[in-house]
Amino acid sequence: MAVTGDPGGRAAEAVEAAFRIEYARIIAAVARVVRDVGIAEELAQDALLAALEQWPGSGVPDRPGAWLTAVARNRAVDLVRRRETYARKLAEVGRDLADVPPPEPAEPDAIDDDLLRLIFTACHPVLSADARIALTLRLLGGLTTGEIARAFLTAEPTVAQRIVxxxxxxxxxxxxxxxxxxxxxxxxxxSVLEVVYLVFNEGYAATAGDDLLRPALCEEALRLARVLQGLMPGEPEVHGLAALLEFQASRIPARTGPSGEPVLLADQDRSRWSRLLMHRGAAALERAGPGPHGRYALQAAVAACHARAARYEETDWATIALLYGFLARLDPSPVVELNRAVAVSYAEGPQTALHLVDALSGEPALGGYHLLPSVRGDLLERMGRTDEAHGEFARAARLARNARERALLHSRAARTAPGTAEPGTRGPGAG
Structure with a gap:
């Protein structure tokens, strides 16, 4: 039964809530008719305006999302009928739009094929990575251009232009x-998985700005990964990505201190790691199957090694180094090799790892990457070569774009300054 009356603007609040929750499904249902995500979003906005006009007088419908979807879809059908330019597409579909049944009202947690079509469209490789990320957050996350701009520390007009x-x-x-x-x-x-992965990474370790974490981006990426699990239960790498993000997200509460400063993996209070998310990660990794694993499932297996260690000292670094070796063969990357070097440093010693890191010094992809000198500084500090470590930490601080990471690196440089340093034992990253 519809709720009548509207004291205190309840209808407007209901419109906003329903639109935010159902946004992606509305666009997906309409895009199936018009075959254009830009037009679909405009028609979804029209449905929103219709609700703002009608619900204060008629009351909030029992199923607000179904109401909004029906209005948007009906306008889509009218638009297609009016525009001769869509006749060709109508012929291709080979059916009369009048015979297309309206979408069934969706349950709150229901997943449908239209949503999967929208995900693949928004993440199409014809678009740049930045464009895919912005469009995905807009269409599937329902974020405004302002919210996306703030999340990525980008000017709002730039994001708006990117989406258009x-x-x-x-x-x-x-x-x-x-x-x-x-x-x-x-x-x-x-391409789809890469977008979700990049969104999460930007939230988990912000590349620039004053804060190390942007939890809203992590939450959105986790939501999208879980949606993909429901849409594509037979794809091992979908579960691998979901497992990786669940494990990584489990550590978020312990990754920063009271003032937002980064906490190194070795120093994190593991009692603050989310057991629920670790269990979800383990379940997703199991659903990925026994292998051969893809890049995300291998990274999830690394994260699982950290999750299984009750204390930092109990970490199975030998297995982690082995997993990074598999990953390096599957998906060669200087960053993967740098991560492997860190694992080798604990499994075999810092001297062995230093040779691996030095071999990466000429890699163009790592030329401005602050973690290369940071890792090298950590290895040198552990070997007692603190004067050299000081220079590496200072160089890493100059390269770091994130204020929190830069402050941490400055503190490590100060600790290893000539005449003040003692050999360190801590790892290079916040984890």
């Missing part, structure tokens, strides 16, 4: 609103 250009690129490339099949689906899935 992404929609135009999809339309001009005539990207079909569909879930790809066969080998194309496997290739395109990589």
């Amino acid at each position: 250009r992404a929609k135009r690129a999809l339309a001009s490339a005539d990207v079909p609103f569909e879930v790809p099949a066969g080998q194309e689906r496997i290739a395109r899935l990589g």
Whole structure:
């Protein structure tokens, strides 16, 4: 039964809440009709305005999301009928729009194929990584351009332009609103997973700004990973990515101190790690299967090693080094090799690891990467070569764009300054 009357603007609040919750499903249902995510979003906004106009007088419907979806879809059908330019697409579909049944009202946690089509469209490789991220957060996360801009410390007009250009690129490339099949689906899935992974990483270790963490981005990436698990339960790498993000997110409460300063992995209070998220990570990793694992499942296996260690000193570094070796063969990357070097330093000693790190010094991809001198400084400090470590930490601080990481590196440089340093034992990262 609809709620009548509207004291205190309850209808407006209900509209906003329903629109935020159902935003992605509304756009997905409408895009199936118009085959254009830009137009679909405009029609979704029209449905929002219709609700703001009608609900204060008529009351909030029993199923607000279904009401908004129906209004947006009906306007989509009217638009297609009015525009001759859509006749070709109608012929391709091979069916009369009048015969297309309206979507069934969705349960709050229900997942549908239209949503999967929207995910693959927003993450299409025709778009740049930045465009895919912005469009995904806009269409699937329901974030405003202002919220996206604040999350990535980018000017709002830049984000708005990025989203507009992404929609135009999809339309001009005539990207079909569909879930790809066969080998194309496997290739395109990589683009989808990369977007979710990049969103999480920016929240987990912000590349710039004053804060190490941006929890809202981590939460959005986790939500998208879980949605993908429901949509694609037979894809091992989907579960691998979900496992990785669950494990990483479990450590968030312990990654910063009272003032927001980074806490190194070795110093984290593991009682603050979320047991619920660790259990979810373990379950997702099990669903990924016994292997051969992909890049995300291998990283999740590394994270699982950390989760299983009750104390830092009990970490199975030998297994972690082995896993990074597998990952380096599967997905060669200087960053993976740097991570492997850290694991080797604890499994075999810092001297062995230093040779691996020095071999990476000429890698162009690591030229401005602050963690390269940071890791090297840590190895040198552990070997008692504190004067050299001081220089590496100082260089890492100059390269760091995040204020919190920069402050940590400055403190490590001060600790290893000539005449003040004692050999350290702590690891290089916040973990």
